[in-house]
Amino acid sequence: MNSIVILTGAGISAESGVPTFRASDGLWCGHRVEDVATPEGFEANPALVQDFYNERRRQLREVAPNAAHRALARLGVEWPGDVLVVTQNVDDLHDRAHAEVPETEGFGLIHMHGELLKARCTETGQVCDWRDDIRPDTVSPFSDDATLRPHIVWFGEMPLAMHVIERALAKCSLFVSIGTSGNVYPAAGFVSAARRAGAHTVELNLEPSLGQSLFEERHYGPATEIVPAFVERLLSR
């Protein structure tokens, strides 16, 4: 088993204190998805949308990677083949867990839905690191005539680095889906692509996801318990 692709979702960060998305009633931290996670919502009320992501960005200062993020960082170091972590999460908890271990060739991390700690120019599309609040009138560092938007892929927009992800899925021998409800496409379709490539497919989640039947192996429980245990088993094989 050489090449591993791991898809993570909001569930892996839940025990760090980052709220998940659809867990209760389709609201993301009290807001309708249409209002805060679509281009139309941003156009209708940029101040509300900026405040929503400002709040999420500030919250990152109060949370830390948990045992599940750290287990995947360990896998990236110790696994003899390629490991690609594709996260739907916009938090930086995978990044911080990986920063704690030595850099390894063959390890990759893709934020397919963008990152809270980056901002994008509304005019040129250029992206830069950004740790502060963004106001509707914050001037873009790339153009005096433009403002900034969060570097977040909203519903209706194309996820990032899809060609890299598709290439990795087409040649992976193990696909693991962690803490994702299977509601959001195209991520929810990755398991089928991995199956077409002949990969072994594993779901690790608190409860069975919508696509549970597509996974050959399934383990349910809190990510901080089942992810380190899975990584331990994988590395000791």
Ligand code: NAD
């Ligand atoms: P989701 O909220 O739709 O689903 C979360 C899944 O995690 C559920 O299946 C739930 O059973 C599971 N879960 C909850 N607690 C868990 C735990 N302790 N251990 C293991 N699993 C647990 O999340 P999604 O599928 O990632 O889709 C949400 C979208 O919203 C993503 O596209 C993402 O961009 C965005 N989002 C990101 C964050 C973040 O960056 N942390 C948080 C909320 C939403």
